[in-house]
Each structure stands twice: as structure tokens, then as C-alpha cells.
Amino acid sequence: MIRVATWNINGVKARIDTALEWLRQDGPEIVCLQEIKSVDEGFPREPFEAIGYNVATHGQKGFNGVAILSKLPLEDVTPRLPGDDDDVQARFIEGIVSVRGGILRVVSLYLPNGNPIGTEKFSYKLAWMKRFNAHAAARLALEEPLVLAGDYNVIPEPWDCHDPKVWAGDALFQPESRAAFRELAALGYTDALRACTDAAGVYSFWDYQAGAWQKNHGIRIDHLMLSPQAADRLTGCEVVKHVRAWEKPSDHVPVVVTLDLEAA
DNA sequence: ATGGCTGTCATGGACAGA
Numbered sequence: 001m002i003r004v005a006t007w008n009i010n011g012v013k014a015r016i017d018t019a020l021e022w023l024r025q026d027g028p029e030i031v032c033l034q035e036i037k038s039v040d041e042g043f044p045r046e047p048f049e050a051i052g053y054n055v056a057t058h059g060q061k062g063f064n065g066v067a068i069l070s071k072l073p074l075e076d077v078t079p080r081l082p083g084d085d086d087d088v089q090a091r092f093i094e095g096i097v098s099v100r101g102g103i104l105r106v107v108s109l110y111l112p113n114g115n116p117i118g119t120e121k122f123s124y125k126l127a128w129m130k131r132f133n134a135h136a137a138a139r140l141a142l143e144e145p146l147v148l149a150g151d152y153n154v155i156p157e158p159w160d161c162h163d164p165k166v167w168a169g170d171a172l173f174q175p176e177s178r179a180a181f182r183e184l185a186a187l188g189y190t191d192a193l194r195a196c197t198d199a200a201g202v203y204s205f206w207d208y209q210a211g212a213w214q215k216n217h218g219i220r221i222d223h224l225m226l227s228p229q230a231a232d233r234l235t236g237c238e239v240v241k242h243v244r245a246w247e248k249p250s251d252h253v254p255v256v257v258t259l260d261l262e263a264a
Numbered sequence: 265a266t267g268g269c270t271g272t273c274a275t276g277g278a279c280a281g282a
């Protein structure tokens with residue numbers, strides 16, 4: 001089995017001890033990180049390498065930034081979402097690993113938040129989603145197992161949040177945001193969590209403010225979207241909720257998919 | 265709550281997050 005996680009760690013320097021603790025206990029073969037908030041040269045590669053991970057990063061100063069950690073050798077690593085050479089925000093990195101009988105392709109993505117609506121931030125979000133969906137569509141032609149792992153900043157359905165009324169005016173829950181996310185399913189991608197459960201109230205983010213964690217006022221915005229060839233190998237998907245209660249937690253928790261694949 | 269935390273950069277407080 002190969003497990004692939006997505007986790008917005010909200011700052012790799014602030015989260016290094018927490019991240020290493022989880023990875024030592026229960027580290028999946030592949031971990032897609034978002035919001036590393038670090039330039040590539042500042043990323044603490046050594047402690048991750050010391051516990052068996054190869055490290056690929058696409059960082060930027062202060063905010064954003066994505067990475068892929070992999071116990072299997074990473075090949076063909078490509079930063080930047082195609083489609084706009086003027087987009088300087090570090091929100092996308094893609095790579096492949098060899099598995100028995102072929103390859104597994106993995107993307108770590110950090111989709112723009114988009115708030116407040118009615119501004120260029122929201123139009124940037126929608127433009128980014130359009131570019132991302134075009135890339136996702138093109139990748140289907142490869143007919144490979146592919147995991148699009150990331151912080152999508154989209155609440156797919158009303159039962160993916162505690163109170164839909166609270167999110168009605170938010171970029172994460174706009175009809176346009178949700179429609180763009182649904183396009184991935186229309187293309188043939190499978191939401192790994194939703195393939196495993198239809199339970200309401202499964203969340204991946206709880207705000208630091210207002211006792212959101214204690215009240216379980218969460219939202220589900222971190223998703224693992226599987227190509228048909230990956231979905232055929234799906235055996236499970238779980239939210240690693242307990243790390244939200246640790247000291248110095250990220251406001252997001254890992255979501256992990258298990259695929260019936262073996263290292264080459 | 266017109267943002268109640270948190271992280272970054274930088275060393276005070278703006279900016280970004282969701």
C-alpha cells in the first residue's frame with residue numbers, strides 16, 4: 001500500500017516539531033504540504049531527510065509555498081501551474097514516483113483563498129481554478145494514477161461545514177467556487193474522502209479564533225482528487241483529526257488516502 | 265466582532281489567512 005497525505009502546515013518553521021512528530025509516528029509514503037511560508041533555501045530539508053523523506057519544494061518569501069515529501073525517489077519534479085507565466089505565487093508542484101507496473105503522479109496544490117468576494121482576489125481564485133482544471137483535464141490523457149492533493153479552499157457542500165449560513169458570503173462557499181470544484185468530478189476525478197464516507201461534519205480545518213476547535217466549528221477544504229486509475233486503487237481515506245489538539249497545531253489537519261500500489 | 269488567533273518579516277505592526 002502507498003499512502004498519500006495532504007496537509008496545510010501553516011508555516012514549516014513554526015510547525016517543524018509537530019510535523020516531525022506526526023511523520024515519525026505515522027508518516028505516509030508521500031506527504032503534500034501547503035503554506036510552507038518559506039523560500040526553497042530556507043526549507044528545513046535535513047530533519048525530513050533524516051527520517052527518510054526526499055524533499056521537493058516550491059517556496060516563496062513569507063507566504064504560500066508548497067512541497068512534496070516522499071519516501072520513494074521523486075522524479076520529474078515541476079513547479080508552477082501552467083497557463084500564466086505572470087503568476088508568481090507559489091501554489092503548485094508536481095512529481096512522479098515509480099511503482100510496480102508503472103508510476104504514480106502527485107500534485108501538491110494551494111488554491112487561492114479568494115476573499116473578499118468582489119475583488120481581484122476572488123477573480124484570481126476563479127482564474128486559477130480554470131487553469132488548474134485545464135491542467136487536470138490534460139493529465140487525464142496520460143491514463144496514469146494521479147493524486148491532486150491540496151488545500152482547495154473550497155467547501156464542496158453545505159454538510160462540509162458546521163453552519164452554511166456563516167459561509168454564505170465567503171469565497172470558499174460561493175456558487176462559482178463550488179462549481180469550479182465540481183468540474184473535477186465531471187472530468188472524472190474522484191473525491192477520495194467522499195468515495196469512502198457520506199458522513200456530514202467531516203472537517204479538515206478549524207479556525208484558531210473563537211474556540212472553533214473546541215466547538216467543532218470546522219470546514220472540509222483539504223481534498224485528495226483521484227484520476228480514474230488512482231480511484232481504481234483506492235482502499236481508504238481518513239482525516240487525521242487528533243493532531244489538531246496537539247501543542248502548536250496547524251489550523252488544518254492531514255487527510256490521507258491509501259492506494260493499493262507498491263513501490264517499484 | 266468592522267476579525268475574537270497565528271505566522272512572517274522584522275523588531276512595530278502590517279499583511280495574509282479562511
